[in-house]
Amino acid sequence: MSKTAAIALAPSASVFARLLASIDRLLMKSAAISNRNGDLPRFGL
Numbered sequence: 001m002s003k004t005a006a007i008a009l010a011p012s013a014s015v016f017a018r019l020l021a022s023i024d025r026l027l028m029k030s031a032a033i034s035n036r037n038g039d040l041p042r043f044g045l
Contacts, residue, residue, distance in 0.1 A: 034040065
């Protein structure tokens with residue numbers, strides 16, 4: 001009998017992916033606003 005434990009990483013990975021997607025959306029919205037105002041968008045956080 002082997003004693004192994006299965007670890008499910010899918011839920012935490014999807015939460016991390018959703019977090020990165022929301023940060024990306026926020027940065028893209030900020031860049032679009034800066035572009036509309038005629039400024040250069042600032043990259044990064």
